[in-house]
Amino acid sequence: MAKKRKRAADAAAEAGAAEKPDDSAPARPERTLFGFKEPPAPAPDAEPASAAVSPAAPLFRNKEKVLVTCSRRITFRYRHLMQDMVSLLPHAKKDSKVESKQSKGAALNELVELRNCSSCLFFECRKQKDLYLWMVKSPGGPSVKFLVNAVHTMEELKLTGNHLKGSRPLLTFSTNFDEQPHWKLVKEMLTQVFATPKDHRKAKPFHDHVFVFSIVDGHVWFRNYQISVPHNEIDKVDKGGLDKMTLIEVGPRFCLNPIKIFAGSFGGPTLYENPYYISPNQIRALEKRKKAGKYAKKVKAKVRRKMHEMENTLEPDEFADMWKGED
Amino acid sequence: RTPALFYAQRTPRRPRPPACLLFARAGGRRLPLRSKVEMVGLASEDPLIHDEVDMDDVDSDVEESDSEDDSGEEAQLTPSDKAIYNREAILEKLEDIAWPQKVDWMHKLTIDHDQGEKIDVNDDLARELAFYTQALDGTREAFEKLQSMKVRFLRPTDYYAEMVKTDAHMHKIKGRLLSEKKKIEEAEERKKAREARKRAKEVQAEKKKERAKQKKEEIENVKKWRKQRQQGGFAKGNDDGPDLNFEGEDGFKQSKKTRPGVSPGDRSGGLAKRGKEGKNRRSRDAKFGYGGRKGLKKQNTAETTNDFRSFNKGAESQNKKRKRS
Numbered sequence A: 001m002a003k004k005r006k007r008a009a010d011a012a013a014e015a016g017a018a019e020k021p022d023d024s025a026p027a028r029p030e031r032t033l034f035g036f037k038e039p040p041a042p043a044p045d046a047e048p049a050s051a052a053v054s055p056a057a058p059l060f061r062n063k064e065k066v067l068v069t070c071s072r073r074i075t076f077r078y079r080h081l082m083q084d085m086v087s088l089l090p091h092a093k094k095d096s097k098v099e100s101k102q103s104k105g106a107a108l109n110e111l112v113e114l115r116n117c118s119s120c121l122f123f124e125c126r127k128q129k130d131l132y133l134w135m136v137k138s139p140g141g142p143s144v145k146f147l148v149n150a151v152h153t154m155e156e157l158k159l160t161g162n163h164l165k166g167s168r169p170l171l172t173f174s175t176n177f178d179e180q181p182h183w184k185l186v187k188e189m190l191t192q193v194f195a196t197p198k199d200h201r202k203a204k205p206f207h208d209h210v211f212v213f214s215i216v217d218g219h220v221w222f223r224n225y226q227i228s229v230p231h232n233e234i235d236k237v238d239k240g241g242l243d244k245m246t247l248i249e250v251g252p253r254f255c256l257n258p259i260k261i262f263a264g265s266f267g268g269p270t271l272y273e274n275p276y277y278i279s280p281n282q283i284r285a286l287e288k289r290k291k292a293g294k295y296a297k298k299v300k301a302k303v304r305r306k307m308h309e310m311e312n313t314l315e316p317d318e319f320a321d322m323w324k325g326e327d
Numbered sequence B: 001r002t003p004a005l006f007y008a009q010r011t012p013r014r015p016r017p018p019a020c021l022l023f024a025r026a027g028g029r030r031l032p033l034r035s036k037v038e039m040v041g042l043a044s045e046d047p048l049i050h051d052e053v054d055m056d057d058v059d060s061d062v063e064e065s066d067s068e069d070d071s072g073e074e075a076q077l078t079p080s081d082k083a084i085y086n087r088e089a090i091l092e093k094l095e096d097i098a099w100p101q102k103v104d105w106m107h108k109l110t111i112d113h114d115q116g117e118k119i120d121v122n123d124d125l126a127r128e129l130a131f132y133t134q135a136l137d138g139t140r141e142a143f144e145k146l147q148s149m150k151v152r153f154l155r156p157t158d159y160y161a162e163m164v165k166t167d168a169h170m171h172k173i174k175g176r177l178l179s180e181k182k183k184i185e186e187a188e189e190r191k192k193a194r195e196a197r198k199r200a201k202e203v204q205a206e207k208k209k210e211r212a213k214q215k216k217e218e219i220e221n222v223k224k225w226r227k228q229r230q231q232g233g234f235a236k237g238n239d240d241g242p243d244l245n246f247e248g249e250d251g252f253k254q255s256k257k258t259r260p261g262v263s264p265g266d267r268s269g270g271l272a273k274r275g276k277e278g279k280n281r282r283s284r285d286a287k288f289g290y291g292g293r294k295g296l297k298k299q300n301t302a303e304t305t306n307d308f309r310s311f312n313k314g315a316e317s318q319n320k321k322r323k324r325s
Helices: A002-017 A076-088 A104-114 A181-194 A279-310 B052-061 B071-075 B087-097 B124-148 B167-231 B278-287
Strands: A030-032 A036-037 A067-068 A091-093 A119-127 A129-136 A143-151 A170-174 A210-217 A219-228 A246-249 A252-264 A267-273 B110-113
Touching: A067 A076, A067 A104, A076 A091, A076 A119, A104 A119, A119 A181, A129 A181, A143 A181, A170 A181, A170 B124, A181 A210, A181 A252, A181 B087, A219 B124, A219 B278, A246 B124, A252 B087, A267 B087, A279 B110, B110 B124
Parallel strands: A067 A091, A067 A119, A170 A210, A170 B110
Antiparallel strands: A030 A036, A119 A129, A129 A143, A143 A252, A210 A219, A219 A246, A219 A252, A252 A267
């Protein structure tokens, strides 16, 4: 929309020591989603956000673009999760499946560069059972690998909420994100990936859903709720309406278990390893081994019992021959 | 006000709060959390060639069980002290990628919420409640901020635009909610009917007793009057009948009992039983047609002429000449 450029130009002009050229033709009324907006008055109070906070700070524009891809042999549940993510993030670009055997990192880095994206969410499904999520900041940024559990997609009929597609979400983090450096990094990456840029083409104006990121037991839990609050006007909640606010879950929901953090994108030196992480393969192997030992243990127990009996023989029973003569 | 919450308890049913959505885990299995691992020798240098590769052969057939209770704990390994944790580098990277500090809140829209005390992960209800309160408090704060900034943030009811779930999907959801509600209501009704039936038996017994008593009383009354008349020598002019209390408290009442479920054309008066499969049979009849009478089929056909299956089996073996009574 043309208004974007214009606004930025205006803001820049204002920030640059108020050298507004007044001899140009009067500015057209700005077209916004709410209708036409009169050009801003000389006082810059109509430019809340993109105006610089202080004359010295540079203009900040969130140009985040996320590439969302998956590996081949991904199952339906995880594919639906990926599709849900694409619909939740209007600044995401979906790409076709990535054939991965070796040198996956190089191929993906190239792909991200090609599509001109600044970060990437790569869903990797192994053995059609385990889903790993790579969250990567593109040019040389850090990357985090997560194991995804407890996936519930938006398709589930028990998740009854609904919200505008492309509306900007409110993000809530629990305060334990600020306790440790690796969580801080994860929080920053989550913010950058999940927060829809303010002036994005596909972003819709209202705020009607909220994301919850919370750390419980060393995992990051994600929830998405629709906000329903009684209101009659669009910029003001009804009196006492904030107390009557309810949240309805929209979905999807998942739980991320961080495995490793790397310094580069899709590789590089390891910055952090999760000491509590066991790979799902190992868990399955442990289970199987436990079951495998059952028969051997039983045989051993039998042998032990026999030895025990041989060592401590019973004295002959006095009543053993009592019924012997009878048929 | 009770929030809408998810996740059925592992304990069996309990009375559900009204607007509550509880559901069991559907396929999303979680792997055990507090499992510890010895990373030595398992962490490979190249992160992309997975370190799970060497374990591949072991578990091709095993179904991944819901190992919440972490049954593999016997082979428990200590959390590795050798896990890498390069704090300075992490903080450096953070500086690299982070947005500038003075960024306006409208770009980020993040709220921090204090979780309070530790949440038990395995208690589904408590966990979801914690997430819900986090979202609620966060939204309240955000809305206050937005309101003070005079930003238009609430969606008007007539704003039609593409939603994240299609209308068809929402229709399915609605259908499901309605059918659930109906099921609950029907169960309640059935319970009430059962109770009422129990009570009805008692009430009926009482009524019977009452009626018997009344009858006895009236007979006594007539007898007394007769005796009186006898004693009075059957005097004429004293002809008031026995005091049978015609205009008493209740008066003469016609039975107002209606017989629901009895159609006027039903000559048995609703007493004829429709068989065991009442509801089912009736609904099937309504759907597929009545089925017709049994006897409209041919009985003597080519196949049935030589078909002796249904005849008396044991009779042939005995002597045919023996007279059978």
